[in-house]
Amino acid sequence: MNVSSVKGSMSISSSTSTWKAGDTISDQFPAGLRVLVVDDDPTCLMILEKMLIACLYKVTKCNRAETALSKLRENKNGYDIVLSDVHMPDMDGFKLLEHIGLEMDLPVIMMSADDGKQVVMKGVTHGACDYLIKPVRIEALKNIWQHVVRKRKNEWKEFEQSGSVEEGDRQPKQSDDADYSSSANEGNWKGSKKRKDEEEETDERDDTSTLKKPRVVWSVELHQQFVAAVNQLGIDTVPKKILELMNVPGLTRENVASHLQKYRLYLRRLSGVSQHQSNLSTIISAQDPTFGSLSSLSGLDLQTLAATGQLPAQSLARLQAAGLGRATAKSGIPITLVDQRNIFSFENPKLRFGEGQQQHMTNKQQVNLLHGIPTTMEPKQLVSLRHAAQSIGNMNMQVPPHGAQSSQNNPLLMQMGQQQQQQQQSRGQILVDSTINHAPRLSSSMGQPILSNGIATNVSSRNGIPENIRAPGYSQTPSMLNFPMNHASELPGNSFALGSTPGVSILTSKGAFQEDVNSEIKGSGGLMPSYDVFNDLDQHKPQSWELQNVGMAFDTSQHSNSLQGNLDLTQSALGQQGFSSGQMNGHNRSAAVASKAMFSTGDVKELGSAQNVNQHLNNLLVDNTIRVKSERVCDTSPANIFPDHFGQDDLMSALLKQQESVASSENEFDFDGYSMNNIPV
Amino acid sequence: MDRYGMQNQIACIRSLFDQGYLDEQFIQLEELQDDANPNFVQEIVTLFYTDSTRLIQNIELTLNSRPINFSKLDDYMHQFKGSSSSIGAKKVTSECAVFRQYCAAGNAEAYIKQEHAILRKKLEFYFQMMGQAAVAQTT
Numbered sequence: 001m002n003v004s005s006v007k008g009s010m011s012i013s014s015s016t017s018t019w020k021a022g023d024t025i026s027d028q029f030p031a032g033l034r035v036l037v038v039d040d041d042p043t044c045l046m047i048l049e050k051m052l053i054a055c056l057y058k059v060t061k062c063n064r065a066e067t068a069l070s071k072l073r074e075n076k077n078g079y080d081i082v083l084s085d086v087h088m089p090d091m092d093g094f095k096l097l098e099h100i101g102l103e104m105d106l107p108v109i110m111m112s113a114d115d116g117k118q119v120v121m122k123g124v125t126h127g128a129c130d131y132l133i134k135p136v137r138i139e140a141l142k143n144i145w146q147h148v149v150r151k152r153k154n155e156w157k158e159f160e161q162s163g164s165v166e167e168g169d170r171q172p173k174q175s176d177d178a179d180y181s182s183s184a185n186e187g188n189w190k191g192s193k194k195r196k197d198e199e200e201e202t203d204e205r206d207d208t209s210t211l212k213k214p215r216v217v218w219s220v221e222l223h224q225q226f227v228a229a230v231n232q233l234g235i236d237t238v239p240k241k242i243l244e245l246m247n248v249p250g251l252t253r254e255n256v257a258s259h260l261q262k263y264r265l266y267l268r269r270l271s272g273v274s275q276h277q278s279n280l281s282t283i284i285s286a287q288d289p290t291f292g293s294l295s296s297l298s299g300l301d302l303q304t305l306a307a308t309g310q311l312p313a314q315s316l317a318r319l320q321a322a323g324l325g326r327a328t329a330k331s332g333i334p335i336t337l338v339d340q341r342n343i344f345s346f347e348n349p350k351l352r353f354g355e356g357q358q359q360h361m362t363n364k365q366q367v368n369l370l371h372g373i374p375t376t377m378e379p380k381q382l383v384s385l386r387h388a389a390q391s392i393g394n395m396n397m398q399v400p401p402h403g404a405q406s407s408q409n410n411p412l413l414m415q416m417g418q419q420q421q422q423q424q425q426s427r428g429q430i431l432v433d434s435t436i437n438h439a440p441r442l443s444s445s446m447g448q449p450i451l452s453n454g455i456a457t458n459v460s461s462r463n464g465i466p467e468n469i470r471a472p473g474y475s476q477t478p479s480m481l482n483f484p485m486n487h488a489s490e491l492p493g494n495s496f497a498l499g500s501t502p503g504v505s506i507l508t509s510k511g512a513f514q515e516d517v518n519s520e521i522k523g524s525g526g527l528m529p530s531y532d533v534f535n536d537l538d539q540h541k542p543q544s545w546e547l548q549n550v551g552m553a554f555d556t557s558q559h560s561n562s563l564q565g566n567l568d569l570t571q572s573a574l575g576q577q578g579f580s581s582g583q584m585n586g587h588n589r590s591a592a593v594a595s596k597a598m599f600s601t602g603d604v605k606e607l608g609s610a611q612n613v614n615q616h617l618n619n620l621l622v623d624n625t626i627r628v629k630s631e632r633v634c635d636t637s638p639a640n641i642f643p644d645h646f647g648q649d650d651l652m653s654a655l656l657k658q659q660e661s662v663a664s665s666e667n668e669f670d671f672d673g674y675s676m677n678n679i680p681v
Numbered sequence: 682m683d684r685y686g687m688q689n690q691i692a693c694i695r696s697l698f699d700q701g702y703l704d705e706q707f708i709q710l711e712e713l714q715d716d717a718n719p720n721f722v723q724e725i726v727t728l729f730y731t732d733s734t735r736l737i738q739n740i741e742l743t744l745n746s747r748p749i750n751f752s753k754l755d756d757y758m759h760q761f762k763g764s765s766s767s768i769g770a771k772k773v774t775s776e777c778a779v780f781r782q783y784c785a786a787g788n789a790e791a792y793i794k795q796e797h798a799i800l801r802k803k804l805e806f807y808f809q810m811m812g813q814a815a816v817a818q819t820t
Contacts, residue, residue: 043729043764050713050721087759113763113774135706135766138713 030145031056034078038068038096039085039111044134048083051138065091072104076217079106080148083132086112086119094126101127102266103218105155105259107147111136125269158258216255222248226259235264700772707769729768736761737801755781 035057039045045061052059060079062068065088072079082100086093097108110123113134123131129147132140218226229245230237239257246256697703714721740757743750762777776799 041732041760041764041767043725043732044767046728047710047713047725047767050718051709054713085763087756087763113759113766134763135769137706138709 028056030148033057033145033148034080035059035083035144036068036071036079036081037061037083038065038088038093039063039083040088040090041085044085044111044136048136048141051136051141054138055142057141064088065093065096069096069099072100072106073219076104079104081129081144082106082108083144084108084110086110086114086123094122097123097126097128098266101262102223103220105151105218105262107151109144109147127266127269155258158261159254161257216251216259218259222251223259226256226263230260230263235267702770702772704769704771706766706771710768725768729764729770733761733764736764 035052037045037048037052037059038061039048040063042063045063049059049061060071062071065084068082068084072082084093084096088096093110093112097110100106100108107129108127109130109132110128111132111134112119115133120131129151130144225246225248226242229242232245233241239253239260242260243251243253243256694703698707710722710725718724736757740754740761743754743757758777758781762774762781765773765777
């Protein structure tokens, strides 16, 4: 509540008061906390208002999300915390949450009568500070001030560390590793922050310790500028450069640094995978359709596959190594695994990893795709993959937004996404993002990588994968790209996320994909290589890959056009659970279903081309038609890709469609039946 | 008279609790009521009643349309569940949950309609009781 001190000013006031809430009301804190409560149910709204007043808070209530947003915008510093219902007729609570997080950076608490794990997880991944189950008791409301304090404290710390951000940029990567092992969720960025704390320059601290953190409100325009700058410089850039590029008077590097951090987190969340992972996946996906399945082999997939008994022992072992590396690190993985299991269960028959492995790209099943994906990615590929991943990572950042969100920052993100669209990587990311939407990031990231390049990359790159997997935590480290994907390497993190399941296929993947991938991958080399590579790959490989990638990159769906349904399916599946990747055809669907409509059909197309998915799909589809028509890239109509909310539904349908077309025969995809639409949130 | 009035009031409220119609949330609402808002509970109950009546109408409409839009129905029920749980209408809340399960399962219309009818009856009865309780509270 240091509103008074920072009202609208971006300059750092050298007030000596603490950063703590409200210098003016610190005595009475938390009394006087300014709460904005949004709920379409008048009964609930009234009760909440009464309760909040009883807690001595200052309450403003609205029954519509739009009203709430406009209130927040016109009085940027007029509120300390927002309470929002999840189910609202005019706008989804999570979307509102994201808007607020990006624009105003206020703590938001979600409420709902729905206490399902998925929904609560969604709240967490979208950045909600807390999630209350209705009926809300007054005791629960009495403590909401803690979120305000905590947020300020974190921002302050960011502020302090912003000076060391440049130097510290690398640290997060390392810390990501640490984080990875310690916590499996996006909290790992906090871990990295912690590291920054340890390593922060003392001078920075000196400078900022006495300064009161100015409250900068990131308006839409400002955010757009920011996004444009980040797009131009790449997501791994340093705040200083962004600041220079933005050239906004009064904006400090610290402001940019903290916003960048949030933004990265946001993108990560969107993709469901850390950027790294998405990078991987994109790289992977781009690389080789065959890989698509492989890439998805992320550790999770492997495990899942193993769980389903489909994975052959050896591949499983390999995959597991890769996947486990990741899995252990993140707690999220278990979830993914479970999810993957689910996916696998659908796709068990399809998976047949055991057999698939040997035959890469048989159409027969999506599983084959997975198998098809060469598991052994050559080191070079890996390297290239790394590069790709990095680039993808960047791209993912951009892409996902648009894939995932369909509306909100779409314009901003879309820009980014579009830029990247060309690169399959981004698609992969989208896929990753999209898939991840609800699933724990880890899973998605895990899955994605796998998918994308075909499992091969994942498998071999196990090392890489672990890195990727961590991606969620890292979000920024391009290292994710190190995906094991040997060949797929190009595939940015995304691929691996999706690919988790394909792991097996990676092992076996051979042939076509590999070649493609290899060539592709090598090509990539550069930052965005993965994307480029994928593009190439796409061409080589029919959409099958794209589909895979698509799945992952639903977010990125923008690109995916090509992949269409197949990808979507895979992606969705992947997205959700880290997809077992290969399943592209058959699996995709299930995965998709499992993933819950992560992908919107429309997007699917795009994603499909996106990279990871495609790759996997390609493997499978190779024989088929999967040819993702769209060429993944660039279709750019990113925006369209995901309708609304994550577009997953569309993606899914798109995937489904693609798959159908691709699989030529298969009509297994009767995803339509699944369409995510039915999935209640 | 006063004593009897109070006794009646207590008995009325207790019966609602005993029968499982009301739960602890209602007590919380009661605690929110104070001198500044002496009719808070009554206001809330009235508001709930109005709102839920509208909701029930919507639900009926949805049920009557063909084919039944289960997702919409689910939405309504979710809303209803949220409202009723907020005021402590325990039974209604649990019925809503059951109803939603059926919706999710996509059961036969007839069954759902039946369930809905039951729910509605219970609800009406419940409202009556609530009304009594609210009135008793304020007297």
